[in-house]
Amino acid sequence: MKNSQPIRMCIACRSKQPQNTLVRFKHEGKLIVASNGFGRSFYLCQHCMENEKKVKGLIKRFGQEKAYFMALMTEMTTTSTYAMNRI
Numbered sequence: 471m472k473n474s475q476p477i478r479m480c481i482a483c484r485s486k487q488p489q490n491t492l493v494r495f496k497h498e499g500k501l502i503v504a505s506n507g508f509g510r511s512f513y514l515c516q517h518c519m520e521n522e523k524k525v526k527g528l529i530k531r532f533g534q535e536k537a538y539f540m541a542l543m544t545e546m547t548t549t550s551t552y553a554m555n556r557i
């Protein structure tokens with residue numbers, strides 16, 4: 471196993487993990503969106519994205535609309551980032 475991955479911190483549980491196991495988001499105005507590599511971003515781990523309590527905490531913390539944010543979490547846990555790590 472290579473150990474050259476940069477380490478990033480999940481903002482929800484504060485655990486430090488290899489960047490490729492975390493999902494990157496950013497603020498776009500007041501909205502949280504998937505990061506495209508530009509602007510200020512933050513990371514969430516798969517575990518937190520699937521943890522309802524943590525997700526609800528984030529919704530409060532960032533003042534997001536619940537339905538929107540839940541859908542974003544679901545979308546991001548099932549997209550390429552996750553799939554890539556499983557190959």
Ligand SMILES: [Zn+2]
Pocket residue numbers: 480481482483484485514515516517518519
């Ligand atoms: Zn986490």
